[in-house]
Amino acid sequence: MGLTPRQEKIAGMVKTLGPITGEQIAERLNVTRAALRPDLAILVMSGLVEARPKVGYYYTGKNIISMLTEQVSRIKVKDVQSVPVVVTASTSAYDAVVTMFLEDVGTVFIVEPGGILAGVISRKDVLKVAMGGSDLHKMPVKVLMTPMPKIVVTSPDESVLTAAKKIIENEVDSLPVVSIADHQDTKTYEVIGRLTKTNIARLFVELGEGRGGEHHG
Template sequence: MEILELIHKQAPITGEQIAEQLGVSRPTIRSDLSLLVMLGHINAKPKVGYFPNQSFREEQAGGLKLKVKQVQSMPVIVRKTATVGDAVVALFVDNVGGLVVADEEGMLLGVISPKDLLKVTLGNPAAASMPVSLVMTRKPQLVTVTPDDDVIEAARKMAENQVDMLPVVVPHENGSDTPSLEVVGRISKTTMTKVLLDAARKW
């Protein structure tokens, strides 16, 4: 990661200096910097800047080297013909941070978050009978990971996009410019918390 390289070479370095050298705005890298601090790769001091965490031993942080396929869970899938009422029940029965909408072949169509359901149900008594296809987030706004992605990449995507769950997908060529995405799992903030706790115990 370019941010880590800059910090290792020029520490201490401020967030503004990092952003300037990368040619981006400070808010653009805020989530990346927060994640690197949280994971122990770097430290930060007010009025000083960011610098490497010399006590962090990456070889002992086995959890951070994991692939998504090693920690992913089974997805909770609903069909696009399911109703908002069905989705609310599935969300709470399975106690998950999001639902995956897929077709009969298991190809990804969309994702439904608790916020999506809250927006449509508040003050709308007819919402329960609406099809989920009207409220789900669709491509290209969907954020996904593959089984071979690093867990750290999944964490970065969650932080940047402020989502609680990511579908784990395998692309399949279908003759069009956009491949179909087969849903094979999910990874959640709960999963990430467990990975970080396991890694912390090894430090």
């Protein structure tokens, strides 16, 4: 919050002595009650200090950042995800790239029948192969995709914050949003969405402009 030294001092005082009235704080700081008012207003607004009429000020330890954390952690992947763009494993690398351009996406998911996630391919993957002089027409997308189980995934009910951390930590541009099903001993991942850095940047803008509450509240 960027508190001033006096605000820090008042917060400390409320923490050790609270509940304490404005008059008592003013007396200890040797200032008037009126001079203190803006500082107290900021401390209350920040949530760090709470005021209870006829009792006084007391310390909560909460602040705007921790409230923000609470707020943001409530937004789910399903609230911001995009539709997935998929091809089958027998598609040529060339056709997979054509799909990328037609759909204007940076990542295409490779699926088996039933929409089960088998692989992921990005612009970077294809560019690397294209630079090597390979003929993309003759190459099935299967050859150059990142296959399961190496793919980092997210689910509709995961918090966007957790999913965003996965994107950053694994240095990928997007995550497949999957629905996990158990089939005897094996788990299958049905692709039902796509979470991208663009989704996150857009959410950042929405939250920053104060529109986050409307859509995700």
